Amino acid sequence: MKIVTAIIKPFKLDEVRDALTTLGVHGLTVTEVKGYGRQKGHTEIYRGAEYAVSFLPKLKIEVAVPANEAEKVVETIASAAKTGQIGDGKIFVHSIEHAVRIRTGEQDEEAL
Ligand SMILES: Nc1ncnc2c1ncn2[C@@H]1O[C@H](COP(=O)(O)OP(=O)(O)OP(=O)(O)O)[C@@H](O)[C@H]1O
Ligand SMILES: [Mg+2]
Secondary structure, eight states, X not given: OEEEEEEEOGGGHHHHHHHHHHHTOOOOEEEEEEEOOTTTTSOEEETTEEEOSSOEEEEXXXXXXXXXXXXXXXXXXXXXXXXXXXXXXXXXXXXXXXXXXXXXXXXXXXXX
């Protein structure tokens, strides 16, 4: 199993979620985060306003999937979240050792 963590522009959430739903992803977690990339110290546009600060609001999306589906999830998020402008975000993939679906007790891939 893999967990795909994507940092995206907040206004891209609906597009990314719709694309993942179409792909058949069963669940995801979204967290409001702040961060910066290579343009640290430079400005980036957020909702029409220029932020002169280093930290910009982003969303972190986490999707746990069977390992053989991870690359497709990465491609789907990358395509849906892309504007072509700076600050589009990053995607990281980690391995998951174990998963449990609490209600049913199902384990690992069956729990996803
Ligand atoms: N190396 C990193 N480690 C952890 N988080 C990162 C890293 N790079 C970027 N991020 C996160 O992703 C967000 C978006 O990064 P961003 O897309 O600006 O990266 P970038 O490398 O500057 O690319 P671009 O040149 O397209 O802007 C950042 O605000 C931060 O939350
Ligand atoms: Mg950047």
